Amino acid sequence: MAASDTIFALSSGRPPSAIAVVRISGPRAGDALKALAGKLPSPRQAGLARLRDPATGDVIDEALVLWFPGPASETGEDTAELQLHGGRAVIAATLAALSRVEGLRLAEAGEFTRRAFENGKLDLTAVEGLADLIMAETEAQRRLAWRQLKGLLGNRAEAWRQKLIQALALTEAAIDFSDEGDVPADVLWPALDIARELKGEIAAVLADQGRGERLRDGVIVAIAGPPNAGKSTLLNRIARREAAIVSPYAGTTRDVIEVHLDLGGLPVTLLDTAGIRTTDDPVEIEGVRRAIDRAGGADLVLWIEDPTRPLAEPTEKPAAPAVWRIHNKIDLLPAGCEPPFRVSAKNERSIGPNNSLGNMVNERLTARNEQLFSNTEAEFSISAVTGQGFEALLAALTRFAGEFLAGAESALLTRERHRRALQETEQALDRALKAKSEELVAEELRLAAQALGRLTGRVDVEDILDAIFRDFCIGK
Ligand code: GDP
Secondary structure (H helix, E strand, C coil): CCCCCEEEEECCCCCCEEEEEEEEECCCHHHHHHHHHCCCCCCCCCEEEEEECCCCCCEEEEEEEEEECCCCCCCCCCEEEEEEEECHHHHHHHHHHHHCCCCEEECCCCHHHHHHHHCCCCCHHHHHHHHHHHHCCCHHHHHHHHHHHCCHHHHHHHHHHHHHHHHHHHHHHHHHHHHCCCCCHHHHHHHHHHHHHHHHHHHHHHCCCCHHHHHHHCEEEEEECCCCCCHHHHHHHHHCCCCCCCCCCCCCCCCCEEEEEEECCEEEEEEECCCCCCCCCHHHHHHHHHHHHHHHCCCEEEEEECCCCCCCCCCCCCCCCCEEEEECCHHHCCCCEECCCEECHHHCCCCCCCCHHHHHHHHCCCHHHHHHCCCCCEEEECCCCCCCCHHHHHHHHHHHHHHHCCCHHHCCCCCHHHHHHHHHHHHHHHHHHHCCCHHHHHHHHHHHHHHHHHHHCCCCHHHHHHHHHHHCCCCC
């Protein structure tokens, strides 16, 4: 598909809607707009136009039309925009009319942005920021994406790359001097100083503990525990909608259910795991395996228990950085029986050893269970059905997300790709600092600049360097 094609597409969301936006970009955008609207409006000013099918002359719709001559446009090319009534037939007729204009074709996914990138309107990090902005579900994600779109990372990377090029130029100068058999030691030092400083700055950015990536993905909270403890009921209460099937039969949640939440502006992904228990059912075994896997990778596990039931099987607790123990169904406990599993002295006799609930409660005090939760960080007693104790749990979750993502909005790196490119840059700088000859220093600096170039998508590193060195001469 030639980049010189003129492309068009519906840029707004799924019809029907009040308004639909169709964009056209490429050298024939102006002709296409004239073919449908009769004439071009003044650049960058909205004009009202009757759109007609050029083949039949039939009126399709009355629309606002905009004309952005390149290069001062979103894609850098001539661009037109039609703001139509958002009905399916209106959109279909408009797209059909455009497809009949010579030299026009439907755009592929991401092609408008790709052209903006190719025309130098956006670097790769900004393209990613744009994608993140469109996908952002919470305020914190939106702000992070916005800053990236506006060049928070891209500008920084470009500034680093300029410094690298400067260091490289100095190194090349040192090489030139050494050709003449007379190497002033102080020619290479400034280059190495720059490399050292850059390495420090990049290392500081890399030491962000992956916060930007985490903010993009959200804090992962797994709800786990034995079957029927009330995991799905709690998930639904937190998500305020019927996301998981709540069922009174054990083992119905056989896969991992994922719900994306906005807690105080922060993204949280809740996982409802299949009841973790010993079972012979192969489907359920798979569910349990996935549950333990997923919960093990979570940032926080809410381990739900039903204190009114005996622990049937020894349960395997997932290993996660933080585990909170949730005693659910407290609405079913008799007054005076306070979770966690403690019979208060004054009620001991009334629900005492002959009472089955008392027995269960006492069973739960076994050393095994206490050991299981030796690293529990917090305990909550709730009723997922009545909502008792729920607000305290939700507030604690919101606080946890806030602390977990503290500082994430100012993080520079939002993707593994960024981290890899910077790690490669840092490693090349490290090798440059240890190199034994000017030539090796130059080679490593060049590799460092290439790694940085991959970050922003400026792969033309060599060309830029060539241009610089053509103009850069010390006595030669
Ligand atoms: P899961 O298997 O752990 O996901 O458990 P569910 O959420 O499907 O709940 C199992 C059963 O316990 C359902 O009948 C729920 O209505 C019930 N249940 C869950 N939480 C509570 C609670 O706090 N109080 C009471 N009384 N029943 C609950």
